[in-house]
Amino acid sequence: MRLEQLRMRGLRCLTDVGITLDPAINVFVGANGAGKTSVLEAVFLLSHARSFRSGAKEALLQRGTSQLSIFAELCHADQRVCRLGLGRDGVRWEARVDGENVAIGQLVRECAVVCFEPGSHxxxxxxxxxxxxxxxxxxxxxxxxxxxxxxxxxxxxxxxxxxxxxxxxxxxxxxxxxxxxxxxxxxxxxxxxxxxxxxxxxxxxxxxxxxxxxxxxxxxxxxxxxxxxxxxxxxxxxxxxxxxxxxxxxxxxxxxxxxxxxxxxxxxxxxxxxxxxxxxxxxxxxxxxxxxxxxxEWPIVCLDDLASELDQAHQAAVVAQLTAAHAQVLLTGTELPAALQGLPARVFHVEQGQLARLL
CATH class of the missing domain: 1.20.1050.90 (RecF/RecN/SMC, N-terminal domain)
Incomplete structure (x- = not known):
């Protein structure tokens, strides 16, 4: 499976951001605190209805707002396309699939995401x-x-x-x-x-x-x-x-x-x-x-701050396995990881909650 479109509103520092994703490797680069991890967090929320980050649920909401929403177009291996939505108004979560209100479990079953991040140990x-x-x-x-x-x-x-x-x-x-x-x-x-x-x-x-x-x-x-x-x-x-x-x-x-x-x-x-x-x-x-x-079909794979978590040999081994599996990968770093040098990838620069495509 792969995400084709992703839109995030009111999630941490992401006021209103929409991007078109590559079916293979997507890299989000920028300084610490720019909002890179929040992009991966949005994708993870669609699959788990919770964050991989620790802390209070209220921290998900952008300061000064009580609402957040995540929208995505998901394409399965059989070419079936689903429109997914997850929103929160105050403490209440609401899920949508193809425009219909559904139980959270139905949304989670539709979208599968695995994540490796600094807290994974x-x-x-x-x-x-x-x-x-x-x-x-x-x-x-x-x-x-x-x-x-x-x-x-x-x-x-x-x-x-x-x-x-x-x-x-x-x-x-x-x-x-x-x-x-x-x-x-x-x-x-x-x-x-x-x-x-x-x-x-x-x-x-x-x-x-x-x-x-x-x-x-x-x-x-x-x-x-x-x-x-x-x-x-x-x-x-x-x-x-x-x-x-x-x-x-x-x-x-x-x-x-x-x-x-x-x-x-x-x-x-x-x-x-x-x-x-x-x-x-x-x-x-x-x-x-x-x-x-x-x-x-492979789930979507999120790798947060890969270069600081693994040495170059292990980075290369993981990227090679995911590339061979034709998995969609979303990866963050302060710069393009060495393991991706020379590989086709869609690169986004993240700064103060705004995303701009570089490659």
Whole structure:
């Protein structure tokens, strides 16, 4: 898939910017703080309905305004063209596909974007929430029933947590239906996550071998969030006393995690920051490749500040892989990265939230 047109209004420093993108490589150059990353952020928002940057959602809005909007024309591999829109007025998000109001999930399913940026090492070194997001995004695009199960689970989790925080001790009859719903939907989500990781593993092995061969064999481990020995509903009943004291549910798929370990770096703490970044990059590329195998087209690839995150050899390896895959790439830097010298690319200069095409 590829974006042909992109328009952004009210996003950070981008007041009203529209550009025509190249189907292959697009580079946004300029000084730090010029607005380069905000362009990639707009594309990522269309695919995830959230930013890859940390911080409050209010920071997305241009100072002095309560509205932002992103519009795009997306062309799929089968030449089908979709018009996409995502807007926010205050705290409310609205999505549109081909002029029709749709659920956010429908927009996210239509547009797939993967991103490697300065904070990507958190996928390896950060909290489990980041790894669950990565995993669930992949499952969402492979398993059509995932979103339904995930929504059922979130509703039951919210209800059980509400009971745990109630002023008077709730009865077993109040807990039982929500715990049964949690267990049933958690079982489905767990099976889908395991199946996805089984599909991802060989692609990740290949991707890691090309980026970090010095670390030896890789092992991908998954923890589902509750003991393998007992049914989740039974464990929730037995855990209810402790959960009442804590005020939240401590078992379930919302506590799941996965990790990558290496033969010569068995603990996460053994990895350098550079090795964490390369491992995260390998995970991103493996996920993009798996998406392409299932959907018949590569997702759009965003690479933020590539030259400062990778050395020239790894930059060249990544660019070569993406070029061979015919993926659309959006890349930022203070200048044109060495890995792109001599390659056809559409280059935009970004300054104070304004974009001008250079090449």
């Amino acid at each position: 958190a996928l390896i070194a950060g909290a489990a929430e980041e790894r669950r997001r990565y995993l669930d995004w992949g499952v969402f695009h492979v398993e059509h029933e995932f979103l339904t199960a995930w929504r059922r689970y979130q509703r039951a989790l919210k209800q059980r947590n509400s009971l745990l925080r109630s002023a008077s001790p709730p009865t077993d009859e109040l807990f039982a239906p929500w715990e049964a719903e949690l267990a049933q939907s958690a079982h489905q989500i767990d099976l889908q996550r395991r199946a996805y990781l089984d599909l991802l593993r060989p692609r990740l092995l290949s991707s890691i071998a090309g980026l970090l061969p010095e670390l030896g064999a890789l092992d991908l481990r998954y923890r589902r969030g509750w003991s393998d020995e007992l049914d989740l509903a039974q464990q929730l009943r037995e855990q209810r006393g402790r959960d009442l004291a804590r005020g939240h549910t401590t078992l379930g798929v919302h506590r799941a995690d996965w990790s990558v370990t290496f033969e010569y770096a068995p603990l996460r703490e053994h990895l350098s920051r550079g090795q964490e970044k390369l491992t995260a990059l390998a995970c991103m590329l493996a996920q993009a490749e798996l998406y392409a195998e299932h959907r018949g």
